Amino acid sequence: MLTVFPCRLCFLTDFSGGEERLRAVLAAGVPWIQYRDKTSPRRILYERAVQIRAITRLFGVYFVMNDHADIAAAVDADGVHLGQDDLPIAAARKLVGRRIVGISTHSVAEAEAAAASGADYIGFGPIFATATKDAGAPKGVAAIRDVRDAVAIPVIAIGGISAERCPDLLAAGASGVAVASALAGSDPQESVRHFLDALSMAGEGSPLA
Known part of the structure; x- marks a missing residue:
């Protein structure tokens, strides 16, 4: 089990940009990838997860599989991220x-239930309006x-996160942020650097219990 969790910046990806974009984001310093794909068949999810696992190992970063605990185990991912309608923890x-x-x-209430059930971290949001994460009205x-x-x-704060908003989120108590479209532009490396600069006050990561 990994003993230190890189809470500062998570890149949520459906792998639509392929291996080239993923490598560019990782080369810029993203410490944590979550593969989140709600539409592809499970066989494709598995095959892409195998690719992502291989790439993340090369860069020495964390890989968490969204929703599918069995695929996470099959590809030896570092973990799984569940939704409220997925398997219980x-x-x-x-x-x-x-x-x-x-x-x-x-x-x-959901956060308290997650902690009581043994979750290692929670994603909370959406904090701001977003088209990526359909989870109701923004929380603020x-x-x-x-x-x-x-x-x-x-x-981990999620939903409409920009680099400019990160200091306020950290000051409010967030350990880090998860972003998708904010790193999907024409220059992902510059976007990553912008986020990492904004999150530098968060330190190197938070130990897991």
């Missing part, structure tokens, strides 16, 4: 063991404070 643990298990949350920065006060595990 306890069931996912039977598949992934001591690997990282995160879960998306949208309220303090103040909601991060409420969640941070309620749980002791890392809280």
Whole structure:
């Protein structure tokens, strides 16, 4: 099991940009990849996850599989990120063991339930309006404070995140951010550097319990 969690910056990717874009993002310093693909057949998900696992190993970064704990285990991913309608955390643990298990949350109650069930971190949002993450109305920065006060595990802000908004999110208690479209432009390396500069106050990562 990995013992240090890179909470600062997660790149959410459906791998639509292929290996070239993923390598460019990783070369710029992204420490954590989540493969999130809601439409492809499971065989394709597995094959792409194998590719992503190989690439992330070359760069020495974390790879978390979205939704599918069995695929995460099959490709030896570093963990799985669950949704509220996916396997319960306890069931996912039977598949992934001591690997990282995160879960998306949208309220303090869901965050508390996730922590009580043994999640290693939570994603919380959407903080701002976004077309990428369909999870209801934006929560706003103040909601991060409420969640941070309620749980002791890392809280990753998601939804409409820009580099300029990162300092406020960190000040509110977020451990880091997860972004998708913000790193999908014509110059992903410059975008990554912009985010990492904005997140530099977050340190090197948060230890997992």
